[in-house]
Amino acid sequence: MxxxxxxxxxxxxxxxxxxxxxxxxxxxxxxxxxxxxxxxxxxxxxxxxxxxxTDKGYRMFVDHLAEVRAMTTAQRMAIRTFLEEGADLDDVLARTVRMLSQLTNQVALVQIPVVPRSYVRHVELVLLSPSRLLVVLITDAGRVDQKVVELPQGDDQPLVDDVALAELRARINGVLVGRLLADVPATLQSLAETLPAPRRTVLERIGAALSATVDDRQDRLILAGTANLARTERDFPGSILPVLEAIEEQVVLLRLFREMELDERGVSVSIGRENPLVGLAETSILAGGYRSSAGEVARIGVLGPTRMDYSGNIAAVRAVARYLSKLLGEE
Structure with a gap:
């Protein structure tokens, strides 16, 4: 083997x-x-x-893997240093998959923590011009999302100035801070009904931007290292195209990823034809778990050919997941 x-x-x-x-x-x-x-x-x-x-042979090997190759001190230091330099949750997760893909030479995947249990920490509004507004949403998990809103124009002057914007900002934060992200659209709709027509129009644009942000942040994956598949193209008889197409099917891939049951080592391995997703019959998916700052458990792992270094990859996934959990828990 x-x-x-x-x-x-x-x-x-x-x-x-x-x-x-x-x-x-x-x-x-x-x-x-x-x-x-x-x-x-x-x-x-x-x-x-x-x-x-064969797939059956790989399965026996993985199930009876007596030792997982330990990460070196230099690798552990590199993981910790690289992840600690992340500016916010998005940056940390992007760094996580880049680091994991480099350690394993596979496609790295991380599941973004589920949105509905995240809370609003603050909403910031920045007037970029009389007709453009930057809306910034900050959550309790430290995630920052930004969207630019095009503002309607009044007959002779902008609908909002700095004073009006400060008042609107205070009212939005007054009703949203501490609320679940899933409650944002309905809460802003109720607030809009209390405002005069010009302000209501502006708030509706802001509400649409924040609602779109909440929708964008539904359970999904961040990937890195897809180019690693090209380096192992010989491991995929015929073509790697079906594998690439399967990776693009994020919804299906995510469902497979999060349904993998972790074993006593804190990992799960799905090998070859054990993968129900079309196109992944010649790949293995190795998943571990990490805990977000809100306490949710999400998946992290790698995808690559069945001919992979299972011992080294298990060690890398466990180490990166452990550091990610520690880092997010300190926020």
Whole structure:
């Protein structure tokens, strides 16, 4: 297994005899390999070639993995330093997938914490011009979202100036701070009904921007390292196009990702044809869990060919998840 993962070349009995001191003949090794092939654990990709692991073989290997290769001190320091430099939640998560893709040479995925249990910490309004307004939403998890709103113009003057904007800002924060994000649209609608027509129009534009922000932040994935698939294209007979198309189906991929049950090691591995999503039959998905500042558990992991370094990838996912949980818990 490890020889094939390292070399990508089918492994034959002679290679095993030459490389390892088992004290048995090549004929004995061939007999053992024939038994493994009969059990469906290895297969010959070509006549007279060596053998490669099957999905069933990878599954047995992962399930009986006795040791997970530890991260080096330098790797642990790099993870901590890189993640601590994140400016906000979005930046931290973007850094997380970049770091994980570099550590594993796979596609890295992180699930954004679910929105409905996040709360509004503050809404900021910045007048960019008489006709443009920047709306900034800050949540209890430290996430910052920004949208630019085009303002309608009055007959002879802007609908809002700095004084009117300050009053509107105070009223919006008065009704939104501490509320669930899911409650934002209805709360602003109720507030709009108490305002005179010109201010109501402006608030409706702001409300539409904030509602769109809430919708945009529904459960989704951030990915990095898709280019790593091209570097392992030989691991995908035919074409990597189906894999790329499957990755684009974020809703389906996310459902598969979050439904993976973590084992006692805090990870879950879905191998080859265990993946129900069309296009991922030649890939493995390895998932772990991290805890957001709001206490929600979300998934983090990697996707790549079945011929991957499972021990090293499990170690990387667990280490990055652990540092991410620690960092978010300190916010």
């Amino acid at each position: 490890q020889d094939y993962v390292a070399s990508r070349e089918p492994v034959g009995s002679k290679t095993i005899v030459d490389r390892y001191s088992f004290g048995v003949s090549a004929a004995t090794i061939r007999n053992d390999m024939a038994a493994l092939e009969e059990d469906g654990l290895i297969a010959a990709p070509h006549t007279s070639s060596g053998r490669v692991p």
